[in-house]
Amino acid sequence: MQRRTLLATASAMMMALAAPVLAQDEPLKVGFIYVGPVGDGGWTYQHDQGRLAIEAEFGDRVETTFIESVPEGADAERALTQLALAGNKLIFATSFGFMDPVINVAQRFPDVKFEHATGYKTAENVATYDARFYEGRAVIGTIAGHMTQSNKIGYIGSFPIPEVIQGINSSFIHARKVNPDVEMRIVWVYSWFDPAKEAEAANALLAEGVDVIMQHTDSTAPLAQAQAAGAIGFGQASDMAAFAPTPRVSSIIDDWSPYYIKRVQAMLDGTWESGSSWAGIGDGEVVIGEISDAVPENVKAEALALRDAIAAGEYHPFTGPLNKADGTVWLAEGETASDADLQSMNFYVEGITAQIPQ
Amino acid sequence: MMIDPLSVFLLLLGASTPILFAALGELVVERAGVLNLGVEGMMITGALAGFGAAYSTGNPFLGFLVAACAGAAISMLFAALTQVFLANQVASGLALTLFGLGLAAMLGKPFEGVRAPSMPAGPLRINWIVWLGLVMVPLVWWFLNRTRSGLILRAVGENHEAAHALGYNIRLTRLAAIAFGGAMAGVGGAFISIATVLQWTEGMTAGAGWIALAIVVFSNWTAPGVLAGAWLFGGVTVLQLRLQAAGVAVPVQLLSMAPYLATIIVLVAISARQKFSRRAGTGAPGSLGTNFHALR
Amino acid sequence: MIQLVPRQNASNLWQIATPLLAVLATMIAGGLLFATMGHNPVAAIRTIFWDPLFGMASGYSRPQLLVKAAPLILIASGLAIGFRAGIWNIGAEGQYIMGAITGAAVALALYPLEAWWLFPAMVAAGLAGGWAWGMIPALLRNWFGASEILVSLMLVYVAQRIAAWMAFGPMRNPQGMGFPGSRNLQQYPSASNPELIAGTGAHWGVVAAAFAVLATWFLMSRHIRGFHIRAAGTAPRAARFAGVRPAVLVAFCLGLSGALAGAAGLFEVAGPAGQITDRIGVGYGFTAIIVAFLGRLHPVGILLAGLLLALTYIGGELAQLTMGLPAASVQVFQGMLLFFLLGFDLLTRYQIRRRITA
Structure with missing residues (x-):
């Protein structure tokens, strides 16, 4: 007992x-x-x-x-x-x-x-x-500015929200930096994913004389249409490598794994804290997909240098002098945009002639 | 800023092809007196089957053939329910859409991320399937209005009691019409996966099947009307995108409403003409959406 | 040879037996489906049908059944009345959306007013919005003979686009950082449709659904109008001689089903959904048509069918969560259930007899 x-x-x-x-x-x-x-x-x-x-x-x-x-x-x-x-x-x-x-x-x-x-x-x-997708947009905008022959770049937007507008502005600023004659044509499809409509949007842009298409929608339809017309484009969200080396000359990839791993580690360590993370190229969250051989060597080098400068924190894609589309001053010489400004961005920068739909 | 009408028309041809096929198929189905709301489900089935075949064999045309068969095959589920089990057509069609979307998503996993072979351009650099769609319009018209089978089909759709009394086989006629509708929807869906996007993704038809249903109403149940409807619905989308590309601000949501309102107006005008002038026009088939059960 | 002979009255035995048979057949077919995908079929079926009711977290999922089923039952109750009379409103989705918009409009216009009468006013507006949207096909049928099936379906598309327009334009939350979508009504006390008793899930929509079941039962079995409706559905000519005015019946059925769908939309937008977005219509209006038929157009049947469908939704989520079943296979499973239920329904309406051949 x-x-x-x-x-x-x-x-x-x-x-x-x-x-x-x-x-x-x-x-x-x-x-x-x-x-x-x-x-x-x-x-x-x-x-x-x-x-x-x-x-x-x-x-x-x-x-x-x-x-x-x-x-x-x-x-x-x-x-x-x-x-x-x-x-x-x-x-x-x-x-x-x-x-x-x-x-x-x-x-x-x-x-x-x-x-x-x-x-x-x-x-x-x-x-x-x-x-910070706009960091990646700066890099592919640079490639787009070099690659366009017609000096017209097309942009397929999903919804007119700050994130997408940041991308349009960043692309345009950097395309124009390397090619002062560049114009940007913007089409909103009001969907994140609608292959048929994205294809039609791409075709509408191609008919307007665009030869480089950038997209902030998720399907490969614009790439397929670009190829048929001899134009180029970029992978969006994922690498879209099935369309390399052309029409997909590079891509802007969302890579959430560094953040996810960091946060899980914090949970395991018991150090998780609330906060707002907005990471970019430097943290590996925005990745520039392989730049294909369709892009000349010097352009590729320039794009990669820009990528590395952004990653190292030496360069901010929104650095003054920059004016808004209505001509008012946004950023003075050397001034960089604040995160708060970016997160509520509802205007185009000077040089984009289109209107943001209200 | 001027927009070249020809360029808009060329865009329109491609953009309207999936809905043209699906709507022509549904036109024949409805003329036989059957309302199949499962167009979206049949289109997505065709999109997957066609893509799978085109990718596996490297032959896009074979893909379209397989898509037609797959569309017809899945439409037989609807046919069995409504023609054999006499279930309600509206509910069965909705169930078919749900089932088709799920089935395609499930079976499509192995085809994610790969790419279909490019299609050779047809005459005038316009896709062969676009041509096929344009050819199908007079063919369907001819079938419905100039052949004996077409006459029987219309009789079945107009008044199935009378057609039955005349000795026509209602069930067989309707089965054939539903299968044709499925095949056409399958080809329309495959146009999106094989010719437009070149990849397979879940839900890629994104509501095209529902637009096809509207087009049939707009067409006043005639084949030329379907072409006009497909061009109107495709055209409004193409035009607003084209205007945006040219830098013109357009009220997208309001504009995209317009073809549906136009459809209602057309429907009302035709119904009113029939009602007040008592003229036998085309209009909605008399037995549309009702099941038939022979007592003898 | 076999032959189908219509029954004089739907068989009571089969009324009860066929849904059970259909569910059983779905379990077998679905089990085979899950087995071919490498999942344990018994566990999968148990997860979908049993766990939401009696499983570990059923304390939460049981009330959620009510939340999910309420709009389906509310809409289907209205639709079934029209279907009985041979009046086919298949545009409940549009009426649902319009009810949500008109109801929310009242709250958004008066924001931030707090008053006891606000919520009742919203309900009234929601009913009115759905009613008005349902009256359009009614009037077009009565005046011009236009098919209410087609007009009501077309009006769904129009309503969806109005919702998108509202979410991006007039109703956009001014404090929404530029994102589409209205203010969240859950955070506006006078306008919100909260859980009435904590832990039950029951909000006003659930109460309304229960009331709708009782009221439609009363209407159809005890009221003269219910008699007219049934007469019009089974013998339209005779009904006309009996003094039933078809135009009145059309207006009544479409108006009533529209109003109930509108109310469902309002309860959803003020409660579980919270805000007007371009995706406010999630398909309840279409699913409700299926529910009406599964419920044999009878109030009690609709109640059970709505709960059964809600069960497969919630069970399907659980199956994804606990077993890793893909969402698509759950959708296929639901499709099978509908096919079997619709197919087996034959047995309630017809007798199968061996044909006597001479």
Whole structure:
């Protein structure tokens, strides 16, 4: 009897001792909600690559799950809650439209950390993250400025929101820097992903005499159309290497893995803190895809030098003197744009003749 | 700033091809008295099957053939439900769209990220399939108005009780029409994946099937009307994009509403003419959307 | 040979048995589907049908069933009445969107006014918006003989574009950092449609759906108008002799179903969805048509069908989350369920007999 009690006590003590060890061995559960399908080949695909990078980096120490194609709004709130209830301690929500649902769910799960992409609302347990795509646009804008023969560059925009407008301005500034005769034609398709419409937009631009197409939409349709017309373009979100060496002469890739790995590491170390991350080329979040042989060697070198200068923090793509399209002064000589200015950007820079749709 | 009308027209030809095919197919289906709201589901099936075949064989034309077969095959699900099991057509069509989108997304995983072979340009540097679409318009017109089979099909759609009394096989006629509609939608979808985008991605038809349904209404159920409708719907999109490219500010949302409002106006005008002048025109087929069950 | 003979009255036994058979058939076919994809079929089916009701996190998912089912039931209740009379409103999606817009417009116009009457006024506006959008096909049919099927469908597209226009233009949140979408009504106390009792999920839309089920049941089985509707559906000529005026019936059915769809839109935008965006229409209006048919156009059937569909949505999410099933396979599974339910319905309306051949 005594012996049994002793044994029981011992095993209880063992259990008690083992418990924290067990807890540590239990993998950190990390959840993701995606706005599109993993197979979209663009935005969501790249986020899922980031998720896989976490698995590759941490192995057994993490366990990741995702819910794809979650509509923004009510369904997002439920999906987030399900993820939290399933024991995920770190949840990434990868679309702007998930912003209010994330804030709502975060209030109900104070122990769970949330990471919201491209939004602007933070909380004790909600951090935001985004990438400085405009840095990459500066590099491919430089290539575009050199490569255009007709001096007309086309730009397919998704929605007239600050992120996209930053990209248009950055591309234009750097194209014009290397080619003062460059003009930019802009077409809005009001969708992030609509292959048929993107193709039509590309064709409309090509008919206008454009021979370089830049896009801030996710499908390869513009590249396919560019090829048929002998024009060039750039991969967007993912590398779109299937279209290299032409028409895809380079690409601007979203690489979320450095940030995701950093944040998971912080969770494992217990050092996670809320904040707003806006990383760019320097942190490896915006990657310039391989510049193909269709681009002359000197242009390639210039583009890579610009990339390295931005990465090293020696150069800011929005450095004065820069005027707004209406002729008013935006940045004085040597002045660089503040993040706050960029995040609410709703104007074109001087030289772009189009109007931003209101 | 002037915009060259010819350039807009050439853009329009390509942009309107997927919806032209799908709408011509749906036209025949509706003339047979069947309303199939599953066009989107059949288009995406064709887009995937066509892409898969074009990629695997390296022959884009074979891709279109396979797309037609796949579209027809999946339309048979709808046909079985509505013609054999006598289920409601609206609900069955919606279910077909849901099922088709899911099935294509599921089966399409192996084809993500790869690229279809480029298509050789046809006469006048216009895609062969665009030509085929233009040829299909008079063919469908001829079939519906100048052949005995077309007459039977229209009779079935106009009044299935009477057609049955005359000894026509309602079910077989409608099965054939649904299969044709599926095949045409399949080709239309494949045009997006094989000729326009050259890649497969989930949901790539992005609502084209729904536009095709509107075009059939706009057409007043005639083949030339379908061509006009496809050009109107395609044209409004092309024109607004073309104007944007030329630097003209356009109210995109309001403009994109216009063809649908035009469709309603056309529908109302035709209905009114029929109602007040009691003239037998074309108009919506009499038995559209209703199932037929022979008691004997 | 076999022959189908219509039943005089839909069979009561089969009314109950066919949905069960259809669900069983879906489980088998779906199980095979999941098995071919390398998942445990039993676990997958259990996750979809059992776990949301009785699984680990069912305390959360059970109320969510109500949230997801409420708009479907509310819309389908209205639609079924028209369908019984042979009046085909397939544009509930458009009426839903317009109800959401008109309802939200009241709140956005009066922001930041706090008053007890604000929410009732929004409900009234939502009902009116949906009603008005439903009356367009009604009047066009009555005046010109235009098909209400086609007009109501066309008006869905128009409504979708109005929603996009509102989200980018007149209703855009002035404090939204340039992003499309209206203010979030969840954060506007007088205008919000919150959970009424914490943990139940029930908001006013759920209450309205329950009321709609009762009211339509009363209307169809106890009220003279319900008799007229049924008469018009089964024997239009006889109904006319009995004094049923078709034009009145058309206006009544389309107006009522439009108003209910509009109310569903308002409850959604003020509650779970929160804001007007270009994607406010998530397909409830179309799914509700399926729900109406699955429910055999009967209020109780609609209640059950709405809950069943909601179950597959939430179970499907759980299956993604816990088993890593792709969203697409869940969609295929739902498609199968609909096919089987629609197909098996034959048994309630027809008898299968062996044909006696001479």
